[in-house]
Amino acid sequence: MSSAEATEARRAAVLGSPIAHSLSPVLHRAAYAELGLTDWSYDRFEVNEAELPGFVEGLDGSxxxxxxxxxxxxxxxxxxxxxSDTAASVEAVNTVVLTEDGRRKGDNTDIPGMVAALRERGLEKVEYAAVLGAGATASSALAALSTMCSGPVTAYVRTHARADEMRGWGERLGVEVHTADWAEAGHAFDAPLVIATTPAGATDALVPYVPDRPGTLFDVLYDPWPTSLAAAWAEQGGTVVGGLDLLVHQAVFQFAQFTGESRSPLAAMREAGRAALGLG
Structure with a gap:
């Protein structure tokens, strides 16, 4: 019996702190509505690291x-x-599947989500790439690039410690990582693919460096959108992939793992996300 035919109410939720801003409920609920999963619910819970073990232990079979x-x-x-190997590669889990026999299986859908978002825009392979930033999302970007970049990746960072971290991730993921100081970040735009993983406003000063014929920019932010960099990139005719693209693609992978559904709710999720962000 498919999940659409199941009569038992099933639950899923997003956990984090802070969590009020999360679009995950909007996306997953839109998927349930689109595919007729009327017995499914998806919520959000404010949970910090100290509270996490108790929350997980309190989950029932629903x-x-x-x-x-x-x-x-x-x-x-x-x-x-x-x-999963994917989650282990970056020591980060964003998806937990709770099986009928009580097991908890962790995965990371951010990495295949990045790859899928780029493929949707026609980008399958690049010879080299650049990453702006060096946080957790940057390590996921390196993992995604390990599957599609045949040459080196240059990471633009602010500190020596961050540079060491990115080179370490590169060694672990099998990616040739070069590092450069953030002051040189304008040179990143020579790459055919630039992945910006920095907080809001961090790349605003780089707008004057956008070339006349840019390649592809993947800016992982989604609110506010577009970022100044994304807007300038698009104005010059470059391809822009945004944080909402990443969010919906990784959510599609989560949805499939949670529900067992083979039908993709990508369009419904994207439409709901754009509406929630006021993007029309």
């Missing part, structure tokens, strides 16, 4: 899955029975 956001992507790992 729970199918959890989405994890900061600061829980690493804190959840000791509470799991197994994690």
């Amino acid at each position: 729970w199918a899955g959890l989405s994890l956001t900061m600061p829980l992507k690493r804190a959840i790992i000791p509470l799991l029975d197994e994690i």
